[in-house]
Amino acid sequence: SYELTQPPSVSVSPGQTASITCSGDKLGDKYACWYQQKPGQSPVLVIYQDTRRPSGIPERFSGSNSGNTATLTISGTQAMDEADYYCQAWDSSRAVFGGGTKLTVL
Amino acid sequence: EVQLVESGGGLVQPGGSLRLSCAASGFTFSSYWMHWVRQAPGKGLVWVSRINSDGSRTSYADSVKGRFTISRDNAKDTLYLQMNSLRAEDTAVYYCIRGVNSGGNDLDYWGQGTRVTVSS
Numbered sequence: 001s002y003e004l005t006q007p008p009s010v011s012v013s014p015g016q017t018a019s020i021t022c023s024g025d026k027l028g029d030k031y032a033c034w035y036q037q038k039p040g041q042s043p044v045l046v047i048y049q050d051t052r053r054p055s056g057i058p059e060r061f062s063g064s065n066s067g068n069t070a071t072l073t074i075s076g077t078q079a080m081d082e083a084d085y086y087c088q089a090w091d092s093s094r095a096v097f098g099g100g101t102k103l104t105v106l
Numbered sequence: 107e108v109q110l111v112e113s114g115g116g117l118v119q120p121g122g123s124l125r126l127s128c129a130a131s132g133f134t135f136s137s138y139w140m141h142w143v144r145q146a147p148g149k150g151l152v153w154v155s156r157i158n159s160d161g162s163r164t165s166y167a168d169s170v171k172g173r174f175t176i177s178r179d180n181a182k183d184t185l186y187l188q189m190n191s192l193r194a195e196d197t198a199v200y201y202c203i204r205g206v207n208s209g210g211n212d213l214d215y216w217g218q219g220t221r222v223t224v225s226s
Contacts (some may be wrong), residue, residue: 037151045214086150095211097143
C-alpha cells in the first residue's frame, strides 16, 4: 500500500522559515494537500493541489511538490503556527495521510 | 457558514455496532462528496471512507471494508457511517468532512468529531 513519510518533529525560531517534508513514491505525479491540527481542534486545510491556499489561510503558508517529495513552507513562522501538520495524497481511490509532523516554534 | 456536526459516538463492546451521523448546514449538501476520517488517541489521521454527491459511488479503507458502510440522505442533509463488527483498533475520534474539487479530493471543512470507544 502507498505510504507517505514525514519527519516526526521540526523546530523553528519565531520569524524564521519552517519546512516540513512529505515523501512518497512518485508523489510529484499526484496532488498533495497539507492540514494543520492544533491540540484539541479539528484539522484545517492549509494547502491543496500542491500549491494552492484556501481562503483565509495566510500567505506565509506555501507548498511545492516534485519528484518524490512535497514540502510545506511557512515563512516568518509565528507562535500560532505551532501545531501538527499532516500531508495527504490519493492513491488508487484511497486517501493516504502522512504520519504527521509536530512543529515547535521556540 | 459551513457546519458539520457529528453524533452517535460512544462506548461499544467488541463485535458490536454503531451508526454515526453528520448533520450538514451552510452549503448545498447534495452537491458535494463527503468523507469520514478517524484519529486514534494520540495518533495520526486515517482516512476511512468517501461517498459521491448522489450516493452512487463509495470507497473504503482496507481496514474497514466489509464492516463499515457509508451512506447519505440528501433530503435530510445528513451523512452516515454504519460500523459493524467493531474492534478495539476502531477506537478513535471520527470526523465528517466535506470534499471539494475533482472527485471531492480536497477535504476543506471538518466537523468537530465524535468519539468512538470499543472496549469490554
